[in-house]
Amino acid sequence: MEDFDAYVAVAWPRLLRSAWVLTGDWHRAEDLVQTVLARAYGRWPRLRDGAPDAYLRTMLATTYLTWWRRRARNEIPTDPLPDRPEGLGRDATGQVEMQEAMRRALALLPRQQRAVLMLRFHADLTEADTARALSIGVGTVKSYTARALATLRDNPSLRGLLTEEAQR
Amino acid sequence: MSTDRKLAELLDAATNDVPAAYLAPPLAAIHGRVRRRRRMIGAVTAAAVVVVLAGGYSVGQRLLAEPMPQMPIGPVGSPAVSPAGSPSAAASTGSSVPALSWVSAMVARDDTTITVYTGVKRCKELDRPRARVTAQDAAQVTIEVTGRVVPAEDCTTSGMDVPLVVKLAEPLGERKLIEAVSLRSHPTYFARYLPDLESTGRWSPFSGNWQYDDTTWYGGFNGPNGSELNEEAQPSESVRRGAPVATVKFGQYEGVITGSDTTMWTVWWQAGETTYSLQLVPGEGKSFTLTEFKQELALLPT
Secondary structure, eight states: OHHHHHHHHHHHHHHHHHHHHHHSSHHHHHHHHHHHHHHHHTTHHHHTTSOHHHHHHHHHHHHHHTHHHHHTGGGOOOSSOOOOOTTOOOOTTSHHHHHHHHHHHHHTSOHHHHHHHIIIIISOOOHHHHHHHHTOOHHHHHHHHHHHHHHHHHSHHHHHHHHHHHHO | OOHHHHHHHHHHHHTSOOOGGGTSOOHHHHHHHHHHHHHHHHHHHHHHOOEEEOOOGGGOSSOOOOOOOOOOOSSTTOOOOOOOSOOSBOOSSSSSSOEEOOOEEEEOTTSSEEEEEEOOOTTEEEEEEEEEEEEEOSSEEEEEEEEEEEEOSOGGGOOOOEEEEEEOSSOOTTOEEEETTTTBOOOEEEGGGSOOGGGGSSOEEOSOOEEOSSSOEEEEEEOGGGOEEEEEEEEGGGOOOOOOOEEEEETTEEEEEEEOTTSOEEEEEEETTEEEEEEEEOOTTOOOOHHHHHHHHHHSOO
């Protein structure tokens, strides 16, 4: 199916980024996206006319929460995370610093909270759609979101970023 | 700006710099996983196929054949559970097992072996489905599938269409296949319009074939140097393909070639209302030029 390949060529980076939000690691993210795309291949004729991005990101989340967890069992814990690689210095805009801070903060979240954050704030799903995707209640989505935000705000590097604009 | 919006921006920013090593989509690796997944699923479904011998063609419209003793079909290890889904119609079998729709059929090269595909939705699967011929005459053969729709144990592997095989006593010939619930015909494909790859000795079939969706049939073959040939059949009206790059005489058909040497090549041809295609997938790290693809096609029996 050529249009599947064409879609993957375009969508790959954004799916990979969503998977990174879940895994916090580019290699695992790539593995997760490959797994999901291989599963989605057989359903592509049904997916292509709908909203494949949303569907695939939902698959990323559910796969991450099910067998992915079993597969990754021996790869946890991620807290504390490895030190920042050598040579990863502060960049002019603080981008690298912020990325590392986000990675460390996300690693502290329970997996379901990460899945909710990814679907709500990276895939841009509504609370209701996120609840449907993960087979949980909307109230649970709200609760997970609130807890996740509270955890992220506890990170000194993110606290200011998450509150300064909102407080104005 | 709201905290929600700010968090979305932070996630975007945190994931903005994808390392160069991960930027290119690994299409070959993804297709490799697809192949491995299909082999795995094919092995399971092939083991679960139920063969039902139908009665003679001349017997008319009465029920022609009683099914042979059949082994249960369904997910390996699935328990006999009560139905949870909505059967598409009441049973015509007189038993308590509901009749289900099937969505398409593949007629084997012998013209007597019919594989019908019964679809279920995501998070559902079929418990002990069976297929049989319920009526036939000079114009048509009616095939009925029965089984229960049950919740899937694993949603991520559910939703696959289930192949069920029926063996006719006489060749199908020009007769139509009729689905017993709706009493309508559904897409019917014929292996005789596809090259007999097994006869070449160069290509070995996967352990099963699959139905992508309600319309597209798929079969796959392993070939030399890790290459693979994928066969597809679908109603011509639903075909989507890339821009033609060449045409080729393919048996009695005029084939249209699409693709590129950086991905893979596909040849498409039409027989009746169906479009068949053959896609050559190179082994990992390898590629085929258009000339090489045409040379491979020339080796195939058509």
